[in-house]
Amino acid sequence: MDIKAYIILSLALFTIGIVGVLVRRNAIIIFMCVELMLNAVNLLLVAFSKMHAMSGVAKASPYFASDAQVFVFFIMVVAAAEVSVGLAIIVMMYRNVHTVDVNFLNRLKN
C-alpha cells in the first residue's frame, strides 16, 4: 500500500490536534488533542517502519527491521503514564478553581 495515504492521514490527525489545542479552552479537550497529535506521530512511525522493513536496505539486516514497531509500544506505555499525570493535574486544577478553563489561569502574565 502507498505510504502517501498514511502520511496524509497522520498529517490530518496532527493538524486536528494542533488546531484543537489552539482553539479549545477546556483543559480536558486540549489534553485529548495532545494525545491525538502523539498518536498521529505514532502512526507515522509505524508506517515508516513497515516501509523500511519492505525495502532492500532492511533485508540485509532483518534483525532490526521491526524496531520502530516495538518502539511505538514503549511510547504508548509512556503516554499512558503521562496521561495519568496530566489527568491528575487537571483534577487538582478543578479542585482549586472549580473550572477546567485554561484561560482562567493567567497569573503568569506581565
Add this chain to the structure above:
Amino acid sequence: MNNIFKLVWLIPVLPLIGFLINGLGRKSLSKSLSGIIGSGVILGSFVLSLLVFFQVKNVNTATIHFFDFIRLENFKIGFDYKIDQLSSLFLLIITGVGFLIHVYSTSYMHDEENMNFAKYFSYLNLFVFSMLLLVMGGNFVIMFIGWEGVGLCSYLLIGYWFRNTDYTDAAKKAFIMNRIGDLGFLLALFWLITKIGSVQYDVVFSAASLAKLSATDITGITMLLFVGATGKSAQIPLYTWLPDAMAGPTPVSALIHAATMVTAGIYMIARSNALFSLAHQTQTVITIVGLATALLAASIAIKQNDIKKVLAYSTVSQLGFMFLALGTGNYVAAVFHVLTHAFFKALMFLGSGSVIHAMGGEQDIRKMGGLHKHMKITSVTFFIGCLAIAGIPGFSGFFSKDEILAGTFAHSPVLYGVALFAALLTAFYMFRLYIVTFTGTFRGTHDQEHHLHESPAAMTFPLIVLAILSIIGGYVGVPEVLGGHHELASYLSPVVKSAEHHLDHNTEYMLMGLSTILVVISISFAWMKFKNYKVEGEANGFGKVLENKWYVDELYQAAIVNPLKSISAFFNNIIESKVIDGAVNGVGKAVNYSSRQLRWLQSGQVGAYVLLMVIGMLILFFIQLFL
C-alpha cells in the same frame, strides 16, 4: 680601574639611603637625628666626590658599567656612570653647595613638626640623589632618569607647604612646564636612537656617529634637546615657573632653583657640545633665547618687591647669560658661570632666607630696611654676593661674566652691547635689593623690629663659607690676559671644547674696563636712587609693565590656558554630556523601552504561548524547506 672608582656608586646611593631612612622613619626620628642623617649622607658624598675629583685631576676618567638597564635585540642601554672632568666638577658643586644648604636647613626649618621636618630632608636627599644620577649618568637615558627625578623633587618641595593652594598651584605649574621641555628631550633621544642606535655618550659623540647624522638630524636633535633645556633651566618661553617656584622653603630655592637643578640644561648642552658645535642654526637660536631671557628677566627684577622674586628673576637672567655663552660656543664660560653662580646665588638665597627668618616670614622688601645693624653677618655676606653677581673685579662673578661677555664680543659686538646692558641691569637691581633691604630705616611694624636678630650659627656658617667661595671661586678661571692660566678651561679641555676666539689683549682690557666702569656707575645710580627709599605708590607707564612681569603670565593665560579651558569645557559640555552620555543612556533607554513593549507578549494565557510556539515551528519549517 682605580680604587676610588670602586666606591663611586656610593656617591648617589648615600643620599638615597638618607632618603629612605628619613622617609620611612619620619614618624619616629627626632629633628636633630633626621637633620644629622640628612646632612651626613651629603657630607659623605661630598668627601667621595672630592676624592674622585683628585683622581680625575690626574687624568683618570672612567665609564663604569653596572648592569644592563634595557636590553633588546641589537640594542642595549647600560646603567653606566661616566666619571670625567665635567661630571666630577658638577659632583663637587652639587654635594658641596648641597651640604651647606642641608646644614642651613636644619636651623631654617626648625619650627616644622617632627614628621614634616624628616619629610623635608628625605625630599632634599632624594633631590640630591636624582641630581647626582643626572650628572653621573653615562648615557642620555640615565641622565633622563635623573632629569625626571629632579623635576619630581622640585614639585614635591615647591609644594612642601601643601596646605596653601597657591603653593601647590606653583608646584603644578613647575611640573607641567618641565614636562613640556621633557617631551623635547625624549623626542631627541628617540631621534638619536633611530639614527645612531645608541645613547651612550662615548658612542654618540664619536666622529663615526656624528658622520652618520645629516644636517637636518643634527639641527633637529639639538633643537629638541634645547627645548628640554629651556624647560629645566627656565628660559623663554618656559621660564615662568621659576619665579612661582619661590613658594617652596628658601633653602630649596637656593639648592634647586639657583645652584643645581636649573643648571641641568646647561650641563646637558655642555655635555653634548660635540653635537651643538655642529648645529649652527641651533646655536643662533640658543644665543638669541639666552640673551632675550637675560634681558627680559633682568628688566622684570628691577620692579619686584618680593625679596625672593628678585632673586628668582635674577637667576633666570643669569641662566640666560649661561645660554648666551653656550650659543656662542663658549661652553667653558657657561660651566664656569654655573660654578660661580652656584656660590653667589646660593649665598644670596640663603641670605634672603636669613632675612625672612628674622622678619618672621615677611618677604616684602618695602617693609624691611636698615637690617644691617641687626644682622651684620647676613648683611655683609649678602653684600659680597651682590658684588660677585654685579661683576666687581676680584669677585668670582667678574671672571665668569667677563668671559661670557668677551666671547660674545668676539661673536658679535651688537650682541655684546645687549648683554652688557643686561649685566648693568643686574648690578642695578641687585644693589637696589641690597640698599632697600639692609640700609636706611626700618619700615616694618614695631613687633617685627623688636624680633629682629642675627640667625643662629647653623645658618650663618653656610653663609660665611659661600661668601668666601663667592670671592675666591673665580680664581680657578683667571684668563690669560690677567696673567692667569684658566685652570678650569685646561681641566675641562678633554671633555668640553670651546670655540676658539681670539681677542687681542688691548681689546680685552678695554672690554673689562668698560664693563667695570659701567657697573660702578650703575651701582652708584642705584645708591643715589634708593638711599632714601620711600614706599612708592602704584607704578605707572613702563614701570607698571615691568612690575607686572611684562604681562607674560597673563599672555599665557589668554593664549594657552583659556583656550585650553574652553576646549575642555566644550568637551565636557558637548562631547561628554551630550554625545557620550547620550550614547550610554540611549542604550539603556532603548532596552527599557523595547522590554516594556515586549512585556505584553507575556499574556499568561496558555493558548497564546502555544500559538506562538506553533508559529515559531512553522517558521523553522519554512526555513528548512524553502531557504
